[in-house]
Amino acid sequence: MSFEENLAELSKIVESLEKGDLSLxxxxxxxxKGMQISENCKKELDSAKLKITEH
Numbered sequence: 786m787s788f789e790e791n792l793a794e795l796s797k798i799v800e801s802l803e804k805g806d807l808s809l810x811x812x813x814x815x816x817x818k819g820m821q822i823s824e825n826c827k828k829e830l831d832s833a834k835l836k837i838t839e840h
Contacts (some may be wrong), residue, residue, distance in 0.1 A: 788829050795822045 798819040
């Protein structure tokens with residue numbers, strides 16, 4: 786998935802968690818998925834920053 790797609794998915798996860806109408810199990814599952822997506826986005830941003838600063 787692209788950075789933008791990951792960001793959109795992360796936004797959906799946050800909205801779902803903020804509603805508070807999910808079971809604990811589903812909330813934990815979404816939280817873990819969100820953390821993984823967040824880490825992927827951070828890696829992409831770090832890589833882009835490195836490319837920019839190298840030029």
